Amino acid sequence: MxxxxxxxxxxxxxxxxxxxxxxxxxxxxxxxxxxxxxxxxxxxxxxxxxxxxxxxxxxxxxxxxxxxxxxxxxxxxxxxxxxxxxxxxxxxxxxNTLDEVVIRTTVNRKFKTETLKPYLDDDYYKCWLPTIESEIAVFFPNEDDKLKKITSVLFPITLESRDWKKRNRSNADKRSFSTLFKVKFYKNNKGVPGDALTYSNIVFRATEKNGDEFKLDVSEHDLIIPEEGFFVSLQVLGYTDAKGKLLPNKKYKEIKTKTGSVKIPTNFRPLLPFTDEITDYRTYIKRVFIQGNNWVQFKKGNGIESGLLRTDLNNYGIGISFNIYKDE
Missing domain, CATH: 2.60.40.1120 (Carboxypeptidase-like, regulatory domain)
Structure with missing residues (x-):
């Protein structure tokens, strides 16, 4: 690195x-x-x-x-x-986004904190290879009408060994990376990501030193879980320097073929592990550089080419922590 x-x-x-x-x-x-x-x-x-x-x-x-x-x-x-x-x-x-801004005061009520753990996996073959052209969103339903505030998001990460032959050893040296991600929160609009829950720029830099889970603190953003549930999305922005500054890299490779040049999106590290332990289809993807492009549920039959779907790995298993406030 x-x-x-x-x-x-x-x-x-x-x-x-x-x-x-x-x-x-x-x-x-x-x-x-x-x-x-x-x-x-x-x-x-x-x-x-x-x-x-x-x-x-x-x-x-x-x-x-x-x-x-x-x-x-x-x-x-x-x-x-x-x-x-x-x-x-x-x-x-x-x-119209100005009308969406809501100023909230701190909720001064007793609460308990609950955590939905992320789904971790170190199997390279069960991972999504991030590209900057794709945004991944995961749906979280709201199970009841209690007031809830999101405090942190837990993103699972798969680390790669420097030496492929030693990939199954827990103490193997890990491949280095320094990658910047953008995170967005969306309202649930009839089963797909809708309007933004916040217009704040939320980014974080992940490195191999974070281990297999990155915990992002979002408590300052006053993210109250809507009645219909919400989506949290992850999008890779690119590699950074040692200080976290986004590097201006070319984001695709050009491969020459008999019919002309083909642009192939560059894959960025870290890998994102997918899981088959979630029974429904909560993961959606969207190509961000296509104007007016719609969200697509990550499942077979939706025109998505992915080896993950062939092995029934349908979801990126993000976790969250949130406060549940007691009734007044």
């Missing part, structure tokens, strides 16, 4: 030295950067802005892209031509 990080750092210096375009996404209303905005190319491919709203784009890297589709949660989408790409792109706030 150190060699990879060194190589990427050199690549970044080369990008700056050669005058590659650096563009910033900014909020029209606040003049603040729009962190981790989605930059779609209109062909199912794309990249992300970093925490300061910057992204790198040049015709040398993406010669066949003539338009960029810029979007972010809570903002209006915008289309920009790549010819004479401006240094700044301004996004307007989506007016």
């Amino acid at each position: 150190q060699l990879l990080t060194k190589y990427i750092s050199i690549l970044i210096l080369c990008i700056v030295a050669n005058g590659f375009a650096q563009t910033k996404v900014i909020s029209t209303e606040t003049d603040y950067p729009v962190s981790y905005a989605t930059i779609s190319f209109g062909d199912g491919q794309g990249i992300f802005a970093d925490d300061e709203g910057y992204f790198y784009f040049t015709k040398k890297l993406y010669p066949d892209v003539d338009s960029l589709y810029v979007s972010a949660l809570g903002f209006k989408d915008k289309v920009i031509a790549t010819v004479n790409l401006p240094k700044s792109i301004f996004l307007e706030t989506e007016t």
